[in-house]
Amino acid sequence: MAGSKSWNRRAFLRHSSLGLLAGALASPTRLVAAASRPVRLQGEFTPLRRNVGIYTERGGTIGWLLSDDGVVIVDSQFADTAENLADGLRDRGSENIDVLVNTHHHRDHTAGNGVLAPHARSIVAHARVPELQRAYEADEPQTYADTTFDREWSIAIGDETVRARHYVPAHTGADATVFFEEANVVHMGDLMFNRLYPFIDGPSGASVRGWIETLEAVMADHDAETLYVFGHASERFGVTGSREELGVQRDFLSAVLEAAEAGVRDGATADEVAEETVLEGFPDHEGPPERLATALRVAYDDASGAQ
Numbered sequence: 001m002a003g004s005k006s007w008n009r010r011a012f013l014r015h016s017s018l019g020l021l022a023g024a025l026a027s028p029t030r031l032v033a034a035a036s037r038p039v040r041l042q043g044e045f046t047p048l049r050r051n052v053g054i055y056t057e058r059g060g061t062i063g064w065l066l067s068d069d070g071v072v073i074v075d076s077q078f079a080d081t082a083e084n085l086a087d088g089l090r091d092r093g094s095e096n097i098d099v100l101v102n103t104h105h106h107r108d109h110t111a112g113n114g115v116l117a118p119h120a121r122s123i124v125a126h127a128r129v130p131e132l133q134r135a136y137e138a139d140e141p142q143t144y145a146d147t148t149f150d151r152e153w154s155i156a157i158g159d160e161t162v163r164a165r166h167y168v169p170a171h172t173g174a175d176a177t178v179f180f181e182e183a184n185v186v187h188m189g190d191l192m193f194n195r196l197y198p199f200i201d202g203p204s205g206a207s208v209r210g211w212i213e214t215l216e217a218v219m220a221d222h223d224a225e226t227l228y229v230f231g232h233a234s235e236r237f238g239v240t241g242s243r244e245e246l247g248v249q250r251d252f253l254s255a256v257l258e259a260a261e262a263g264v265r266d267g268a269t270a271d272e273v274a275e276e277t278v279l280e281g282f283p284d285h286e287g288p289p290e291r292l293a294t295a296l297r298v299a300y301d302d303a304s305g306a307q
């Protein structure tokens with residue numbers, strides 16, 4: 001009944017706040033720490049396999065290899081979160097970075113480059129990344145890669161080999177995966193938005209068809225044991241997973257492309273396809289609906305041969 005439900009809810013809230021207060025009183029050290037210095041939000045270092053793990057705070061998931069033989073960082077988020085990452089690296093005795101790899105040019109993956117650059121021997125990215133940073137991310141100071149590659153780049157760090165690879169235009173015109181071979185971990189950058197409507201950057205040369213092709217090629221290049229790191233993810237599904245997740249994203253993008261192809265066949269305009277398409281069969285996907293419209297527009301260009 002409504003009356004008893006609302007009473008229960010009030011009672012629950014009251015007990016919750018009492019619980020929180022009791023928790024705070026029972027942790028005097030936390031209160032002292034909070035009073036003596038400003039509370040600083042920091043991200044989290046999560047080990048995955050061997051010496052490879054992730055750092056999550058705000059922006060695209062950062063990948064790391066931290067070993068006695070060297071340090072590799074994948075992506076740099078924003079300036080403030082990169083400061084926190086750098087602090088965490090110092091605490092772990094891994095202050096000097098051998099290589100910082102950027103998976104693509106977007107600011108939530110590259111804006112921290114300037115903070116990490118003084119500690120990094122080299123910054124590596126696909127050949128088009130600096131040009132795309134200049135063209136589309138120029139509102140703030142930028143730090144660019146000093147080493148670039150077209151198809152593949154690799155480095156050996158102790159007994160680990162790290163391999164960056166570009167397939168074809170997908171999320172942007174210049175995406176790379178970063179494979180830690182011995183750990184069998186692949187950082188996907190924004191080639192994966194796990195159960196989120198993916199952002200797709202048409203002006204920088206993205207392609208829905210290319211993105212599908214890329215995910216197929218990545219799955220073919222790696223095995224069933226490979227652990228994947230995702231640039232972004234819904235909270236429920238998380239920023240790491242298996243090839244199954246890649247398959248779900250491939251299927252989602254295939255549905256987007258098929259809807260656009262059907263629209264082109266029926267003589268619909270890009271606006272009509274973007275505004276009228278409802279994708280069914282992906283109940284777990286969340287995020288801003290306009291991202292779906294953007295993806296449909298890029299897919300429309302793919303389908304009509306405009307790219």
Ligand SMILES: [Zn+2]
Pocket residue numbers: 104106171190
């Ligand atoms: Zn991105």
